[in-house]
Amino acid sequence: MVPKDVGEEVGGLKTLTATGTSVLVEGRLEATPEGTKQAVELKATKILHVGPCDAATYPIAKKKTSYEFLREKMHLRPRANTIGAVARIRNALAFATHRFFQENGFLYVHTPIITASDCEGAGEMFQVTTLLGKMKEYADVPTVSLEQLEALKAELAAQGEAVKAAKAVRPASKAEVDKLLKLKEEFAKAEESSRIVGGIKRLPDGTPDYKDDFFSKPAYLTVSGQLQGEFYACALSNIYTFGPTFRAEYSFTARHLAEFWMIEPEMAFCDLKDDMQCAEDYVRYCCKYLLDNCQTDLEFINKMVDNTAIARLQQVAHTPFKRVSYTEAIDLLKDVVARGVKKFEYNVEWGIDLQTEHERYLTEEIFKQPVIVYNYPKEIKAFYMRLNEDGKTVAAMDVLVPKVGELIGGSQREDRLDVLEKRIEEGGMDIAAYEGYLDLRRYGTVPHSGFGLGFERLILFATGLDNIREVIPFPRWPGNAAY
Amino acid sequence: MVPKDVGEEVGGLKTLTATGTSVLVEGRLEATPEGTKQAVELKATKILHVGPCDAATYPIAKKKTSYEFLREKMHLRPRANTIGAVARIRNALAFATHRFFQENGFLYVHTPIITASDCEGAGEMFQVTTLLGKMKEYADVPTVSLEQLEALKAELAAQGEAVKAAKAVRPASKAEVDKLLKLKEEFAKAEESSRIVGGIKRLPDGTPDYKDDFFSKPAYLTVSGQLQGEFYACALSNIYTFGPTFRAEYSFTARHLAEFWMIEPEMAFCDLKDDMQCAEDYVRYCCKYLLDNCQTDLEFINKMVDNTAIARLQQVAHTPFKRVSYTEAIDLLKDVVARGVKKFEYNVEWGIDLQTEHERYLTEEIFKQPVIVYNYPKEIKAFYMRLNEDGKTVAAMDVLVPKVGELIGGSQREDRLDVLEKRIEEGGMDIAAYEGYLDLRRYGTVPHSGFGLGFERLILFATGLDNIREVIPFPRWPGNAAY
Incomplete structure (x- = not known):
């Protein structure tokens, strides 16, 4: 509440009310009578600053604007309520991430952004150059x-x-x-x-x-810090990365960004079971942290964006994850198809790479909660994942959650030099490119595991927003890099 | 201590002792008699894992290796004691950074890495391309x-x-x-x-x-998140960034990296005085945090690298910073020169950009503690810094610390539309490129300030190491991007 005389000092009350105006006010915060819409009211005694705003030209003055329109006004976008709430939720999840790993004795390692190692299929990489x-x-x-x-x-x-x-x-x-x-x-x-x-x-x-060129050879933006994370884990035990990663894919979907943030822990003396436990503990810690620290924003999101958001966070925070082997998961899906309960676009049979429709059905319909699928066929997973005793599957795991599907992908790494060399050869890859990686197995090899989580997917999961472009401050996709 | 029979189960005690061997041991941790070199001893009862290491071929088996040599074995480098201690100190400083800003209500904002805005002199920028x-x-x-x-x-x-x-x-x-x-x-x-x-x-x-090209126009790696940080600060109040930044400078010095991490807070309703206070509070918090959480590593550093490291941290943690205006600082330096106490390579007179030799002399010799220099001549500072009443200086500040010189640079930002437009014109810049920046002043302008700290400089300050390449896990400089 601004008394008339206080307002008159700065040119009248009208100068204070246009959308977008910034004000700095001195006053007394008082409780309002019960039953009033607001809980408290500020009784202004002095206006210290007014930054006026011309409603006639202010681009986002209208009450309702679309997410698409806001993306065209990137510099004003954070002033929108939903984007503001997302920014605070993102901040909380980032700090929860650091808290979780620090409390558990992990070292935060800054793996490089620019990399000359091209282990990961250069087709999807951005080149960094001065040429x-x-x-x-x-x-x-x-x-x-x-x-x-x-x-x-x-x-x-x-x-x-x-x-x-x-x-x-x-x-x-x-x-x-x-x-x-x-x-x-x-x-x-x-x-x-x-x-x-x-x-x-x-x-x-x-x-x-x-x-x-600047680095005297081709250099690229990183697609993952795993390789460098393994170097550090095999020297200093548990580590994690939390940094930007990049994909130069011409993808315009609501699930892909050219620049996004990823969290990648890597743990020494850790097998797949420990890896799954760490992933579960981490995700549940994040949910709890949000519920404890972002109540107002979650309520806003629950009201305006997705009325299942809070319930979803509560369920995940309080229920241990289910675990099924890939083989069991395939059987469950086949059974559903056989009974005519569900039709999938992609055929279900042992050996397929699970599609998002399969993943979401497992977590949303069959289990109705997060589920970890482990021991995948070796053919559909990376060469560095540890070969199981059966010779057919590898010690890989994915964490699937409602609303998003795959949230986390991880594995125990192959720590046996001979097996790893054989897998590199089988994959038709150039073994010389992996000398450093093989050295880890030559000199004091250690069983170790890790996983990766796309940070924006975690925010999609928490907010129920549909488009990944809304949950990062400055989204990048083909043709778009405003500011 | 490994009893002979326990060792024999894994092929004898000799397999356990080569440098680089990894072992997982079960046993009893016991206190050793007073006066013994170690405080505790592990009495092994079972060896759970042995990763052998061939000392004849292990590249870093020798007791003493140079930093230069270690940089050629980047994948094994973190196994060196000093690099390990630095990694833990770096981790502690990173978490201290998040803790400090979170405790003070700042939002962590991920400003973009790839940017199409070229406000900062494209000459020093890396280009990101798929061409x-x-x-x-x-x-x-x-x-x-x-x-x-x-x-x-x-x-x-x-x-x-x-x-x-x-x-x-x-x-x-x-x-x-x-x-x-x-x-x-x-x-x-x-x-x-x-x-x-x-x-x-x-x-x-x-x-x-x-x-x-991928983004349909030239895109670059960011040199600073300040611009985007201001967008968020002017919407959501205090924010900070902590992310990688890049310079494509052909610099081979011990003080420059092509890729480094920077921390940039930006505060709404904040003037230069508040800005200086925040910078001081932050640096002192980091020092305290290190002293409280990294004692063993600091003692190692103090013994092996720089025997003034702990004393420096203690002094900074416990002493308020000095503050002098640029004009006062110049007078002090001129006086020293006039009295023949010190000769500088670069001449000292009002209007010069302070060189590292001047900065270090101010903090190491004159004040013997950290000092903040403020109100610099407008000609040597950026256009966006707020013009002071005198019309000659801007509300800029640098924090200078012993061992490093400039650790932080910051300023109050020009929040007056007309003054900012005039400064852009005076600088001969294209005003159209700054429309978003000007919009912040058009629509609800807010007095605001911020600063930037190069994270690796903070680690140099804390450890006393001389070469910045030693304090980042994977250093990048011209011709070098290993892994």
């Missing part, structure tokens, strides 16, 4: 054709021969030698120029000469 | 010369005329029209091919056609 920036620098370099280069080379050779011939009968003259040196220099310069095609220095096969 | 990856895709596209293109164009035009002429007297035949359509298609294809030079699609001026 395109050098185009300007090379713009003034004269173009040299192959013919010109050949001509210069011939001239250089001829002069070389001439000097040699002269030397056979007398000391070569200064003019002869100077001409040779000048030609040499000219040729070197021309040779260098001829290698610049389209503003980029090239190798003979036309590909860029990466010696000219 | 070079497309070279392969374009490798099979036939080269089309301008002559060929012109010829096709002429043929197309002629056929167009022919059809037009035919139409004037009779309906055009299918053959005539088909030929026209085919030529059109051929021309379009050839035109597209002709724009690919050196594997990259071009605009007429030869520069890359960024419509072809």
Whole structure:
């Protein structure tokens, strides 16, 4: 409540009320009589600051704006109530993440963002380069054709021969030698120029000469910190990463971002069972933390976005996760299909990679709670996952949760040198690229496990929002990198 | 202590003792008699795991290895004692950072890593692109010369005329029209091919056609989250960022990295004085946290690396920072020079940008403790810093600490629309590029301030290590991005 005289000092009450106005007010906070809409009221005694806002031009002054429209006004977007609530929930989940791992003795490790290791299929990676920036620098370099280069080379050779011939009968003259040196220099310069095609220095096969790039070889944005996390876990025991990761996929879905944050713990002396327990403990800790620390925002979300959000968090916080092997999960799904209860777009049979429709059906319909599926067929999982005794499956696990499907993917890592080498060979991969990884098995190998969680998926799970672009402050997808 | 029979079960005691061997042991932890070197001893009753290590080939088996050598064995580097201690100190400082800001009501905001805004001088930025990856895709596209293109164009035009002429007297035949359509298609294809030079699609001026790139325009790695932090602070009050930032500088010094982590708080309704107080509180909190939580590692560092490390942390934890204006600082330095006490490489006079030698002299010699220098000449500081009443200085501040020099740089931001617009114009910058930034001042402007701290500098300060490459898990500098 602003008394009239207090408002008049800053130009009248009207200057204070337009949407978007910022004010700093001094006053007394008082309880309002019971039954009133608000619990407290601020009785203003002084206005310390007014940042006016012209409602006629303010882009988000309207009461209802769509998420799409807000994404076009990225710099004002956090002023929208839902985005603000999401920002606070995101903050709470980030701090809960650090708290959980710190309380359990994990070290936070900053794995690199720029990486020259290309273990993960470079097709989906963004390249980090200074080559395109050098185009300007090379713009003034004269173009040299192959013919010109050949001509210069011939001239250089001829002069070389001439000097040699002269030397056979007398000391070569200064003019002869100077001409040779000048030609040499000219040729070197021309040779260098001829290698610049389209503003980029090239190798003979036309590909860029990466010696000219910042890191002297191709460099990319990381898709995972697992490799580097294993280096640290095998030296210092339990560690976790929490940092940005990247995918250069041309994907426009509501579930994909080109830049997102990932959490990847990696634990020494840890098998798949411990790994599953850690994943469960972590997710349940996050749910509890949110319920304890973000009540107002969760109530807002529950009212405006998804009226099952709080119930979902409560259930996950209080119920141990179910666990089923991949084989059991397939049997359950096949049974549902056989009984005509459910039709899936993708066929269900042992050996398939579970699709989101299968994952969501398992967690939302069959178990009606989070479920961990473990021991997947080795053919559909990565080479570094530990081969089980059956020779058919690997010690991998996925945590599936209602609303999202797969929230976490993890595995025990193959710690046996010979088995790992064989799997790399079977996969047709270049074993030389994995020397560092193999060294971990050569020098004091340790059973170890880890998992990865896409942080934005956790926020989707907590808020019930449908589009992943709404749960990150500055979403990036093909064609979009505003600010 | 491993009894002989326990050791024999795993092949003898010798298998357990080589450097680099990993073991998992079950046993009883017992206090040793007073006066013994160790405080406790583990009496092994069972060996659960042995990961052997061949000392003959283990690259870091030697007792003393140089930091340089360790950097060549990046995947084994964290096994070195100093690097391990640094990793734990880094972890503690990271968590202290989150704790400090969370306890004070700041929101952790993930500002973007990939950014299309180029406000910060693109010369030092890494470019993020998929254009070079497309070279392969374009490798099979036939080269089309301008002559060929012109010829096709002429043929197309002629056929167009022919059809037009035919139409004037009779309906055009299918053959005539088909030929026209085919030529059109051929021309379009050839035109597209002709724009690919050196594997990259071009605009007429030869520069890359960024419509072809992932984000449809040039994108870069962030050099600071301040801009986006301001968007959030002006919506949700106090926020902080803690994420990776990048500089594509060809710098090989012990103080520079191409990839490093930065902490940037941004506070609404906050002036320079509050900003300085926050910076001081934060640094002192970190020192206290380290002293309380990393005693063993600090003692190791104090013994092996820098025997002033603990004393420095204690002093900073317990002493309020000094504050001097830039003008006072210059007077102090000039006086020292005038009295012949000290010679600087760089001349000291009002208007200069303080060099590291000046900064370190102020904090290490004159004040012998951390000092905050504020109100710098506007000419040497950024356009967005708030202009003071004197019209000559801006509300900027730097925190200087012993061992490192500048640890923090911050300022109150210019919140007055007209003043900010004038400063952008004076700086010869393109005002259109700052529309979002100006909108913050148009719609509910708020006095606000912030600062930035290079996280690795904080670790250098805490450990006394000389080279910044030792305090980040995977250092990146020109030519170096191993793993």
